[in-house]
Each structure stands twice: as structure tokens, then as C-alpha cells.
Amino acid sequence: GAGVSQSPRYKVTKRGQDVALRCDPISGHVSLYWYRQALGQGPEFLTYFNYEAQQDKSGLPNDRFSAERPEGSISTLTIQRTEQRDSAMYRCASSLAIGSNQPQHFGDGTRLSIL
Amino acid sequence: DAKTTQPTSMDCAEGRAANLPCNHSTISGNEYVYWYRQIHSQGPQYIIHGLKNNETNEMASLIITEDRKSSTLILPHATLRDTAVYYCIVRKYTTSGTYKYIFGTGTRLKVLA
Numbered sequence: 001g002a003g004v005s006q007s008p009r010y011k012v013t014k015r016g017q018d019v020a021l022r023c024d025p026i027s028g029h030v031s032l033y034w035y036r037q038a039l040g041q042g043p044e045f046l047t048y049f050n051y052e053a054q055q056d057k058s059g060l061p062n063d064r065f066s067a068e069r070p071e072g073s074i075s076t077l078t079i080q081r082t083e084q085r086d087s088a089m090y091r092c093a094s095s096l097a098i099g100s101n102q103p104q105h106f107g108d109g110t111r112l113s114i115l
Numbered sequence: 116d117a118k119t120t121q122p123t124s125m126d127c128a129e130g131r132a133a134n135l136p137c138n139h140s141t142i143s144g145n146e147y148v149y150w151y152r153q154i155h156s157q158g159p160q161y162i163i164h165g166l167k168n169n170e171t172n173e174m175a176s177l178i179i180t181e182d183r184k185s186s187t188l189i190l191p192h193a194t195l196r197d198t199a200v201y202y203c204i205v206r207k208y209t210t211s212g213t214y215k216y217i218f219g220t221g222t223r224l225k226v227l228a
Contacts, residue, residue, distance in 0.1 A: 004158070006189075027119065031214075033216075039175075040220070040223055041218075041220060042202055042218025042219055042220055043218050044218070045215050045216065045217070048213045048215075052211075055211055055212055055213055056209065056212075056213035056215075057213045058211070074204070089156065090212070091158055093158075100168075101147055101159040101164065101206070102153045103149060103164060104216065105161065106151075106158030106159045106160075107158050108156075108157055109156070109158060111156070
């Protein structure tokens, strides 16, 4: 079946613009995670959804970052008033259920470049 | 947060076993160890996970020490396609009910022909 799908694959925008990154998880996966990955580093947790509820947003760097998952499926990570330091690979992952030890499955990410 | 420590890089001859170590000395009793790998800029790919017992699947084996402070991922017959960055991750349960992955910097495994 289809894996985690993220769009766009690449996004280049000017500083100060808002961007929206989309994640379509594996069908039936309840849990959805957003990560940010800098070059040469492992992914860093941003936020987590259980169905449509955002249960943990402790990793969001500041209030310019927000995320939603209104119907418990597709999620959008929005960055307002982008800054150059926001440039990174943004990855989404999903897993079957929160209470189990089922692994997270990652998408191929959106590479965001802020000029 | 439980952190993991891995060698920065390792080489392995093609066809030989690749043994990738990981230290997680501050792991708690309910925290699982997961291994993922990442090839180029692709998303991390799940390999295997375990809590206490050794585990084996079609990709690899995971050996966890009795005190759970370290583990080793074994790729029994490494191929060139196994060249990747391998991440050892401790899954942490948080008070908000989240299971977080805490990634380190991983081991860059190079399989040599």
C-alpha cells in the first residue's frame, strides 16, 4: 500500500512569506508526527497528533509554527513569517496506534529553503 | 531524556556481518529501543525494535544487554545497498501521553566492495 506522502517535495520561498506543508499518512494510522531535520543531524520532534487532537506540541520552536489535522487524516504544518533559520527538511511520520509499540513510518519529507 | 551514543562511522566488507553498537545507559524500564536507517535524503526506514529480549526479523537482529544499557544491531550479510546512516532511538513515553522518538546523530555505515 501507499506510504506516507508529503507535498511539496521542495519549497523555496522568500523570507517573510508563509508556507504550508502537507502530510498524508498511511491509511488507518491514528498517530501522526512532524519532525524537522537539519543537514547531518537526526530528525527532531516538533508535534504529535492522536486522530485530530494535537496532544504534544512541545517541539514547535516558536509561535510562528502551527499544525492541524482537522479530520484526523491529512495534516498541515504551517510556518508564518518564515526566516532563513527555518530552512530544513520537514518530515512527517505516522503509526498505527499510540498505545502500541508499532513503529513510525516516515515520508520522504519537504525540503524547505528560505531565501 | 534517554539519549543514545553511537560511533560516528563504521566500515564493513560486503558479505560480512555488520555489528552496530549503541549505548543508552539512561534508558528507563518501559522505554523501547528502535533502529532505523536513512539512505541519502530519503525518510528514515524502520528496521527493528525491542524492549528486553533479543529480536530478529528479515532485515536484522537486535541484541540488547541484560541491563538494557546497550544494544547491537546486526546485519548478517551486509550488501552495498546497506550503506546508510543507522539511528538507534529510545522511544520515550511523556507525561502528555506521547511516544517520542529521540534521535541521535547515528552511525554512518559504509559497506565496501
